[in-house]
Amino acid sequence: MIDETHARGRRSWVAAANADDTDFPIQNLPFGVFRPVGSDVAGRIGVAIGDRILDLAGIADRLADAVEDARTLLASPSLAPLMAREPRLWTALRRALVRMLEAGSPDRPALEPHLVAAETAQMLRPVRPGGFVDFFASIQHATNAGSLFRPQSPLLPNYKHVPIGYNGRASTIGVDGAAVRRPNGQRRRDGEEAPSFGPSLRLDYEMELGIFLGGASEIGEPVPIAGAWRHIFGLCLLNDWSARDIQAWEYQPLGPFLGKSFATTISPWIVTADALAPFRVPALARTAGDPAPLPYLLDPADQDLGGVDIRASAWLRTASMAAAGTPPRRLGQASSRGLYWTPAQMVAHQTSNGCNLEPGDLYGTGTISGDGPDALGSLLEITRGGSIPLSLPDGQMRTFLEDGDELTLTARCEREGFTPIGFGRCRGTILPARGDPHASPPVTADGDRRPAPAALA
Amino acid sequence: MIDETHARGRRSWVAAANADDTDFPIQNLPFGVFRPVGSDVAGRIGVAIGDRILDLAGIADRLADAVEDARTLLASPSLAPLMAREPRLWTALRRALVRMLEAGSPDRPALEPHLVAAETAQMLRPVRPGGFVDFFASIQHATNAGSLFRPQSPLLPNYKHVPIGYNGRASTIGVDGAAVRRPNGQRRRDGEEAPSFGPSLRLDYEMELGIFLGGASEIGEPVPIAGAWRHIFGLCLLNDWSARDIQAWEYQPLGPFLGKSFATTISPWIVTADALAPFRVPALARTAGDPAPLPYLLDPADQDLGGVDIRASAWLRTASMAAAGTPPRRLGQASSRGLYWTPAQMVAHQTSNGCNLEPGDLYGTGTISGDGPDALGSLLEITRGGSIPLSLPDGQMRTFLEDGDELTLTARCEREGFTPIGFGRCRGTILPARGDPHASPPVTADGDRRPAPAALA
Secondary structure (H helix, E strand, C coil), rough: CHHHHHHHEEEEEHHHHHHCCCCCCCCCCEEEEEEHHHHHHHHCCEEEECCCECCHHHHHHHCCCCCCCCCCCHHCCCHHHHCCCHHHEEEEEEHHHHHHHHHCCCCHHHHHHHHHEEEHHHEEEECCCCCCHHHCHHHHHHHHHHHHCCCCCCCCCCCCCCCCCEEEECCEECCCCEEEEECCEEEECCCCCEEEECCCEEEEEEEEEEEEECCCCCCCCCCCCCHHHEEEEEEEEEECCCEEHHHHCCCCCCCCCCCCCCCCCEEECCCCCCCCHHHHCCHHHHHCCCCCHHHHCCCCCHHHHHEEEEEEEEECCCCHHHHCCCCCCCEEEEEEEHHHCCCCHHHHCCCCCCCCCCCCEEEEEECCCCCCCCCCCCCCHCCCCCCCCCCCCCCEEEECCCCCCEEEEEEEEECCCCCCEEECCEEEEHHHECCCCCCCCCCCCCCCCCCCCCCHC | CCCCCCCCCCCCCCHHHHHCCCCCCCCCCCEEEEEECCCCCCCCEEEEEEEEEECHHHHHHHHHHCCCCCCHHHHCCCCCHHHHHCCCHHHHHHHHHHHHHHHCCCCCHHHHHHHHEEEHHHEEEECCCCEEECCCHHHHHHHHHHHCCCCCCCCCCCCCCCCCCEEECCCCCCCCCCEEECEEEEEEEEEEEECCCEECCEEEEEEEEEEEECCCCCCCCCCCCHHHHHHEEEEEECCCCHHHHHHHHHHCCCCCCCCCCEEEEECCCCCEECCHHHHEECCCCCCCCCCCCHHCCCCCHHHHCEEEEEEEEEEEEEEHHHHHHCEEEEEEEEEEEHHCCCCCHHHHHHHCCCCCCCCCCEECCCCCCCCCCCCCCCCHHCCCCCCCEEEECCEECCCCCCCCCEEEEEEECCCCCCCCECCCEEEEECCCCCCCCCCCCCCCCCCHHHHCHHHHC
């Protein structure tokens, strides 16, 4: 719901929050977990405001009147307890923070000691998702990827009926800046009958949004689509790193596994559903001949305003570009308004069989691609499966990612009459594959372990 | 390692542990989490011995000399802290318990007050797995399932190279006795172009073993196969309930999702890797022409003794059989010694791309089927995709599971010269699908939620 917290005229006493190009004006206030520089705390909950982080544990006492259990919820090293609560509480917390951070607030002197310079803080994973589901909601991406394998019929028959998704690996979800090591794995090269094991030769990114779920549902009790947005705590950027060669060899018949599970990177700031209210848009209009969503996926309010217009971009900088001070090259830009399925449809679908939700569960939207060559969300699509190399400002060519490449996702929401908000940064740099994996020492040292069979490698 | 804890002659002062047919002699001592009847504790760690459960939190003080941190580890309502520790500690705990429980032990008077009658205890999920990976390791099952779709080439080209697996949903894992509600979902019936939404018409079970992992590994650091068994805490039974019609419609291109995520049932007792030592067997011999495992999957010790011989059975009892007192009918029996991939190969594969392990992670082996019509692990195989109905003792026929059917998995390990051990029970009864899902009230009551669009259903 759009309310006074979104008013364009509202300014903050944190000066940098009033800059035109900030991702974090007072109208945003995304939640994250950080560790102050030099500290060894497990993590502290904060909101981003301009170039500062407001340490909420430090001001929990001042929020206690507005937000029940504020002291307990905000002292946690994870957002899970807050996510477990109801939307009413999230909204009350946001409103209290807007009041305290706006220009002229009498709370300024009390809050200032609890502001941390964002550049000095280490951002942590905001919550350890108990479940991670990656969808495939961009029909442009599904069409582009499918056309590489099935030029005549790129979309499978189920695509326009089913919000296709699969369970991903939650343990390797990291935040902006986390190391991304090129995976080793089985891949079969063209013309070879047998696979070999070694570094992925077709390492890719996928430009996605992440959707963090709040509240919970019981096993056996689907979440109706009409109530589904109430389970959405907020959104972030998500890079679903993909080893295309490992994935291509392993994925039949049970889907992606090691081609994806080595790493997923999210942006550390979760932009709340409340902050996104002005940027809600209608669900993607179906074209003539498309099936109507089945009733459990169809809700008038969701059709009217269940989409969200978040324009994401992916940026590449090679090591040599970085050394020369060359800015990153934008690889593609596309909006989530083009997704074939809305977030509420994802929730309704994922729970339609009785599967429960847990607070902190994470969805990925799937790669977001739009129309045209500048709106593609993966190198697979940009280089047509590696067949058309991309030229970079330093004279290098790319089909897939090379060691040392830095891939960054960013996103902004803009709408006439509203202050733009952004998502911060979701960045990863590719480290070389681990060498000689069979000769390496075991992970857990132990006297009675036999040596690894290096001779076999 | 086979040691004195496995000696056949060893007997317990718990009389029922010495019965020939018990699953839980003193040579077993599986770990679980239980709630005493009438109690509201979150859970207490116990070991099964005959028809009793020994409450380990109650005797932690007596274990403190043998097992470091025993008080902390055993006071947890979950096995996760114990699983996080190293195999040396698991072994020390087992040895101390054998000493205290064996006939003639001076500890008997101190332990007896901490024995609980198993029939009075409620068994709980022993740990909430952070990750759940389901493999596809039975080549018989893969062949049987594949032949339904591709009679000429049932096995895909990757099968003999890759331990195929996929990430499952951890939040819906329950233990023996948990309700299993028939899922609703999209399924497209034969001859229909468009799918409809409703109760699964092809609900099946899958007879599997679960493998609980202990210890941890770091992201980016594969676990070498030679050390992989050290990450295996123990095994249980696992029923990977499957809605074949939902799965068939949704699974391309990203694998099973809602056809599996509605429920997974495990047996509550985890039989430790130590208890299984006498039942280790060679890895399945490859037949002529089969490829050798790639080096990262090949370890001489694993080839020699990396398999395990656990004979599992699936039993069906309809509601009318139960009412008439008819015993369950055995549907199939097969041993895990026939799996194409060993547990250590699963660990080495799953971490080969740098994906980390966390304590409490769970693997499923995939459906275990053997040779012949009495060795099949799912109705899909027994009824050839529903085309050959099965006759039951009450005169009913089955292609897939009906409401009220009770499906139970059991398993035993037997070897000449050793006391047999068993796995207890993994049972579920099918509840009818939830009716009229679109008209149902939302999960989380809230005043401002709009009514569900019943008119659309």
